[in-house]
Amino acid sequence: NIRNLAMEKVATTVMFPCKYVSSGCSVLLLHTEKANHEEACECRPYQCPCPGASCKWQGSLDQVMNHLTMAHKSITTLQGEDIVFLATDINLPGAVDWVMMQSCYNHHFMLVLEKQEKYDGHQQFFAIVQLIGSRKQAESFAYRLELNGHRRRLTWEATPRSIHEGVSSAILKSDCLVFDTSIAQLFADNGNLGINVTISMC
Amino acid sequence: NIRNLAMEKVATTVMFPCKYVSSGCSVLLLHTEKANHEEACECRPYQCPCPGASCKWQGSLDQVMNHLTMAHKSITTLQGEDIVFLATDINLPGAVDWVMMQSCYNHHFMLVLEKQEKYDGHQQFFAIVQLIGSRKQAESFAYRLELNGHRRRLTWEATPRSIHEGVSSAILKSDCLVFDTSIAQLFADNGNLGINVTISMC
Numbered sequence: 451n452i453r454n455l456a457m458e459k460v461a462t463t464v465m466f467p468c469k470y471v472s473s474g475c476s477v478l479l480l481h482t483e484k485a486n487h488e489e490a491c492e493c494r495p496y497q498c499p500c501p502g503a504s505c506k507w508q509g510s511l512d513q514v515m516n517h518l519t520m521a522h523k524s525i526t527t528l529q530g531e532d533i534v535f536l537a538t539d540i541n542l543p544g545a546v547d548w549v550m551m552q553s554c555y556n557h558h559f560m561l562v563l564e565k566q567e568k569y570d571g572h573q574q575f576f577a578i579v580q581l582i583g584s585r586k587q588a589e590s591f592a593y594r595l596e597l598n599g600h601r602r603r604l605t606w607e608a609t610p611r612s613i614h615e616g617v618s619s620a621i622l623k624s625d626c627l628v629f630d631t632s633i634a635q636l637f638a639d640n641g642n643l644g645i646n647v648t649i650s651m652c
Numbered sequence: 653n654i655r656n657l658a659m660e661k662v663a664t665t666v667m668f669p670c671k672y673v674s675s676g677c678s679v680l681l682l683h684t685e686k687a688n689h690e691e692a693c694e695c696r697p698y699q700c701p702c703p704g705a706s707c708k709w710q711g712s713l714d715q716v717m718n719h720l721t722m723a724h725k726s727i728t729t730l731q732g733e734d735i736v737f738l739a740t741d742i743n744l745p746g747a748v749d750w751v752m753m754q755s756c757y758n759h760h761f762m763l764v765l766e767k768q769e770k771y772d773g774h775q776q777f778f779a780i781v782q783l784i785g786s787r788k789q790a791e792s793f794a795y796r797l798e799l800n801g802h803r804r805r806l807t808w809e810a811t812p813r814s815i816h817e818g819v820s821s822a823i824l825k826s827d828c829l830v831f832d833t834s835i836a837q838l839f840a841d842n843g844n845l846g847i848n849v850t851i852s853m854c
């Protein structure tokens with residue numbers, strides 16, 4: 451028998467520290483639990499929440515807003531629970547992101563509209579809201595995205611993502627408001643699409 | 653000059669009867685108006701409203717329900733303004749249609765869920781409601797389709813189509829509730845998808 455039973459025993463009983471121990475996490479984990487915990491670990495640094503991977507910034511949650519204000523000056527902010535996110539020139543070709551901030555309930559939310567071609571020749575739009583905050587904080591909110599047209603309305607309601615998890619995995623799973631270019635045309639006015647965004651506490 | 657000015661003059665001033673004159677339409681039209689009118693003409697026979705082109709029945713509006721009852725016995729009917737349209741086995745491969753009837757406000761509505769592959773390798777679902785009635789009658793109603801999941805809701809509100817126009821052109825334009833298989837998975841339970849359907853008068 452060439453299995454090393456002693457080492458197997460170690461792997462199933464020895465506890466390892468989380469890799470974010472130096473950032474303040476004191477959790478000890480079995481080898482098999484490490485990857486899952488570290489992905490969700492509150493001590494893992496926050497990445498820049500802007501869609502696309504171009505900005506490499508990372509830091510703590512309380513530095514995120516400062517980073518956005520300094521490094522992403524072009525992002526506009528609207529105040530209030532109920533605002534209109536106006537995406538201009540939605541017919542621009544290729545992958546495009548529209549981003550804006552909404553402030554309410556003493557929190558900041560980032561609204562993202564992403565146009566991409568997941569399937570060959572089929573452009574889709576993905577709209578989603580993420581909280582500048584932790585997953586736990588995100589759970590106390592709900593958001594509603596609404597496209598309003600002539601005798602038509604398309605609505606998506608969900609829990610905001612935390613910027614700690616980000617929006618790309620939700621977009622990949624279509625766990626957001628998804629619509630194609632024909633629907634965009636039904637609701638757009640002169641190439642501009644208004645999305646009503648309402649944040650509520652739950 | 654080889655243009656026949658006399659004939660051109662005829663074409664722009666002579667009035668022609670609608671081709672459904674024998675079904676009771678007394679409208680007279682310019683040559684250029686004929687096609688549009690005849691497509692919308694209330695005297696044009698109604699086709700069988702079942703999705704797919706397999707049934708070739710056509711007749712008058714007041715014969716449609718009788719046709720459905722006699723020739724499409726497998727379609728179930730639910731009574732009420734607010735019902736659940738349960739589509740079973742949504743993971744069945746290929747193009748599939750789910751159909752049911754809803755009766756309320758002394759009218760019959762046909763609910764259609766269609767799964768098809770408009771774009772290569774990308775299956776989508778299209779859900780829509782059509783009134784067993786004329787376009788004019790359809791305008792006094794609104795319908796809402798709702799997918800409800802864990803902390804998620806997707807809603808589409810619109811005017812029902814009349815079976816006189818049918819649903820295929822709306823599906824082609826995505827002028828209906830559209831979602832892909834990933835979204836279907838978010839809301840389905842064990843391969844069955846419940847769609848809340850609410851009809852209202854407006």
Ligand SMILES: [Zn+2]
Nearest residue numbers: 468470475491
């Ligand atoms: Zn940790």
Ligand SMILES: [Zn+2]
Nearest residue numbers: 498505507521
């Ligand atoms: Zn950044």
Ligand SMILES: [Zn+2]
Nearest residue numbers: 670672677693
């Ligand atoms: Zn006519």
Ligand SMILES: [Zn+2]
Nearest residue numbers: 700707709723
């Ligand atoms: Zn039929």
